[in-house]
Each structure stands twice: as structure tokens, then as C-alpha cells.
Amino acid sequence: MPPFIRLETSADHARSEALTRAAFWNIYQPGCHEHHYLHQLRAHPAFRPDLTFVCEEEGELAGVIACSSSHIALDGGGRLDTVTFGPLAVHPHFQKRGLARALVCHALRAARDAGEHAAVILGDPRHYGRYGFWCGERFGISMENGQFLPGLQAVELRPGALSNAAGRFHEGFPYAPDEAALAAFDAAFPPLEPAVTPSQEEFRFMCSLGHEVIPNGFM
Numbered sequence: 001m002p003p004f005i006r007l008e009t010s011a012d013h014a015r016s017e018a019l020t021r022a023a024f025w026n027i028y029q030p031g032c033h034e035h036h037y038l039h040q041l042r043a044h045p046a047f048r049p050d051l052t053f054v055c056e057e058e059g060e061l062a063g064v065i066a067c068s069s070s071h072i073a074l075d076g077g078g079r080l081d082t083v084t085f086g087p088l089a090v091h092p093h094f095q096k097r098g099l100a101r102a103l104v105c106h107a108l109r110a111a112r113d114a115g116e117h118a119a120v121i122l123g124d125p126r127h128y129g130r131y132g133f134w135c136g137e138r139f140g141i142s143m144e145n146g147q148f149l150p151g152l153q154a155v156e157l158r159p160g161a162l163s164n165a166a167g168r169f170h171e172g173f174p175y176a177p178d179e180a181a182l183a184a185f186d187a188a189f190p191p192l193e194p195a196v197t198p199s200q201e202e203f204r205f206m207c208s209l210g211h212e213v214i215p216n217g218f219m
């Protein structure tokens with residue numbers, strides 16, 4: 001049976017944050033920031049509550065995908081509004097059952113139905129190609145600082161939406177760590193031990209793969 005997916009409500013907030021913390025803990029760094037980002041995102045103007053979904057399994061909140069507005073500042077002038085998701089989290093107890101797949105597909109379809117043209121995210125390229133994402137570089141989309149990163153992933157929600165979208169990607173919500181605020185926020189959760197893990201090294205390597213484009217290549 002497909003998982004039950006619905007919009008997140010305020011009654012879900014604490015459980016969404018707890019499952020996000022459980023999912024991200026020690027994966028990309030010792031501890032994690034993502035449950036705090038999720039909390040902060042909901043109070044940010046870029047937040048898209050109409051595109052933020054949870055899924056339930058066995059009567060429990062098992063996963064969440066939170067969306068926000070973002071845009072590409074086009075090289076040719078003007079901007080293309082885009083949608084971004086993150087955090088995307090599935091509680092470890094419910095992973096590897098297709099819940100992330102169901103949440104991503106549901107959110108992208110809902111974004112398309114809401115009139116969005118394209119989604120741009122920062123995530124593991126090994127994970128997102130299966131949903132139709134390409135590296136932003138394919139469309140000429142770089143980070144705000146002009147770097148092309150494999151983790152900058154873009155997908156058209158309408159055919160051709162990114163065919164003239166070369167430019168710089170701007171997140172609507174700044175995923176910027178605030179250690180003091182995080183520590184205060186995290187204190188309300190059950191204690192967990194931060195640890196160094198191999199997945200953090202892998203993530204650092206992935207983040208180091210960015211590059212700038214030299215105009216005219218090697219010529």
C-alpha cells in the first residue's frame with residue numbers, strides 16, 4: 001500500500017523536528033542542524049506550507065519534506081522563481097521502504113500543480129537523478145558565488161522551463177548554522193551523542209567537487 005502523505009500541520013511540528021533530528025544525526029557532521037533549520041524555516045517568508053508534507057506509517061509520523069521559495073537570478077537579466085525542498089527526512093526506523101521516493105514525487109507533483117516551473121535543491125546527486133534532477137551546470141545554473149556544484153540539482157516541472165535559465169541560484173531561506181541558537185534549541189530534545197562518522201568524510205569530499213567555469217574553456 002502506498003504511504004499516507006498529507007500536508008504538515010502545526011500539530012506535527014514537534015514530531016517532524018524530532019524525526020528530522022533522528023534522521024540527520026551524525027550523517028553530515030557530528031550532531032546536526034536540520035531539525036533547527038526546519039523549525040526556523042516555518043517562520044521565514046520563503047516557507048511554503050502548501051508544499052510541506054509528512055508521511056505516516058504504522059500510525060507514526062515517518063517522514064517530512066519541507067519546501068521553500070527560491071529563484072535563479074538569470075544571466076540575461078530578470079529572475080526565474082523556483083521551489084526548493086529541504087530538509088527531507090525519513091526516520092531511520094522507516095528508511096529503505098520507498099518513503100523518500102513517495103515524498104519527493106508527491107512534493108514535485110504538488111509544486112507543478114501549484115504552477116511552479118522548476119525545482120532546484122542542494123542534495124546528493126546520486127540520490128536525485130532518479131527523480132529527473134540534473135546537475136544545475138547542465139542548465140548553466142551555478143551557486144550564488146558562481147561555482148558549479150554537483151550537489152546543485154535542478155529539475156523542470158514543465159518541459160523547457162530551464163532551457164533559458166542560466167544564472168545564479170538563490171535560496172529563499174538561508175541554511176546558515178547558528179551554533180548558539182542550535183544548542184539552545186537542541187537542549188529540549190533527548191540527549192544524543194555527536195560522533196565523527198565515515199559519511200561525514202564522504203559529504204566533505206562531495207562538497208569539495210565544486211568548480212568555476214573559465215570563460216572560453218582552455219582557449
Ligand SMILES: CC(C)(COP(=O)(O)OP(=O)(O)OC[C@H]1O[C@@H](n2cnc3c(N)ncnc32)[C@H](O)[C@@H]1OP(=O)(O)O)[C@@H](O)C(=O)NCCC(=O)NCCS
Binds near residue numbers: 100101102
Ligand atoms: C535520504 C533519505 C530521506 C532516504 O529515505 P528512504 O525513505 O530510506 O529512501 P527510499 O526508501 O525512498 O529510497 C530511495 C533511494 O535512495 C537511496 N538513498 C537513501 N539515502 C540516500 C542518500 N543520502 N544519498 C543517496 N542515496 C540515498 C536509497 O538507497 C534508495 O535507493 P534504491 O531505491 O536504489 O534502493 C533518508 O535516508 C534520510 O532521512 N537520511 C538522512 C537525511 C538525509 O540525508 N536527507 C536527504 C538530504 S539530501
